[in-house]
Amino acid sequence: MTITTTTQEQQHDVVIMGGGLAGLTLALQLKKRFPDIDVLVLERRAHPVPHAAHKVGESSVEIGAHYFDTVLGLEPHMHGEQLRKFGFRFFFSEGRRDIDRVTEIGASRYLSVPSYQIDRGIFENYLAEEAARRGVKFTDHAMVRQIDLADDAQGLHRLSWTQDGQTNVIAARWIVDACGRAGLLKRKLGLAAPNAHDAHAVWFRISDRITLDDWSDDPEWRARCTPQARWLSTNHLVGAGYWVWLIPLASGSHSVGIVADPRYHPLDTMDSFEKAMDWFAQYQPRLFDELDGKRHLLQDFAFFKNFSYGCKQVFSGQRWALTGEAGLFLDPFYSPGSDFIAIANTYITDLIGHDRAGHSVEARAQLYDQIYHSFYESTLALYQDQYGLFGDPEVLPVKVIWDYSYYWGVLSQIFFHDRLTDLALLGSLKDELQHCQRLNTAVQALLRAWSGSSEKRNVAQMLDHAALPWFAELNRSLTDTLDDAQFSARIHASVALLRQLALEIHARAMACDPALDDGDLRALLAQHWPANAAVECTMLFDAVSGNAVEAA
Incomplete structure (x- = not known):
């Protein structure tokens, strides 16, 4: 990696502290929108970084x-x-070796919109090289020592950093903290904010594939998926209070993690590789069998206690911002980390654009901060106090359908259709968006209560998302091109779909236990909303192979 050094104070348009996923993608986004912008990225680690066992x-x-x-x-x-x-x-699959004889949730084929398993080492090396090709100044082995923020709207921020024993002082109009959990600006400004979601994670990589498809020789079970490549999924092995991830990497390694609520599975039962293996032997014995003969292929092991946290502010009209884990972090379940990087970076890019055009960004930064935190709060509801139902084969499948529908129907529509920074249009849909958020909170509470009464029948079946036409179409709809009127109609349709889905979930839960506390959901569903969209989502899994569900 070519090293850029400074012997006297230099000035940059934007200095990004941190050259990982968040910082490098922001640099690329800025360069794509403003080819002449001067961006400096300071990265503490040496490049190139290792494949597989990086992050x-x-x-x-x-x-x-x-x-x-x-x-x-x-x-x-x-x-x-x-x-x-x-x-x-x-x-x-808790306590089971016969993975072909338990309930499976997933799609039998690829849906329309792609997603990826990312080897972070390969990706971040590529991002650094691509950033340099596009004109970003990238400096590794750089340690930020001091940050002095400007006192007024026009002054420059100043920052000192060291490299190979040399101190460099630079000035910048914008400073962005993308340095991960080190949170330099967060610490300096006292922005740390805990949340009520208590969970921990342990993880490691092994230098071999875990081909989950080979865990059964049942040809019918294998043939349920096309291609026959379940190993390419993010596979979750679930039980009450925890989930285990299996993620393949392009380098040929496999990432394995345990994420748990300490009320069910304390961290000290899994905070070393040997303890984790003992834990697998008890709770996921088929995975233990797979890993036991591969102990010598271990590449790393790490853990985080209480990994989820918030942040009081991430965007400022004083021309600073935080992105990625330097700001806030939710939970790895549903993998929202790169989503929130994408959203934060888009807001930061737009703020810098307004500033470059000579406009004040104070009010816009405040609004973006409020919207970003509303996305955070609504997504946090998917996780907080929900780990107990992860082992419920009757309720978790319903939760997954709801959570996907909420994600694809609201936040994904806003991002894919490039309306994230359209404050006027989002403002016109404020009531609809807030109603969806309240519905989500109420449905999560009902799911939690329902799991306390369900029979938790673990039937040998595949609940096939691809067999739900309305669900597959919701995914495909992200690829549409919409004008403002069509986008507004799409959000109204999402409200109608989520209300219909919530009605069905409510009916099923109450049929299971009429004494359930349905909290605010009944009142929300009693509110009148225009029925301006045909919704065909009745019966969650009627069309699913091997699972005929009677009407509630």
């Missing part, structure tokens, strides 16, 4: 994938050097 966060979902391949124009790399993900897949 977690290897699974992307639709927003993050669209950001990488389309917004940033990285499709040739994503298709050629990374793995296309075969969606999410869940197995209720």
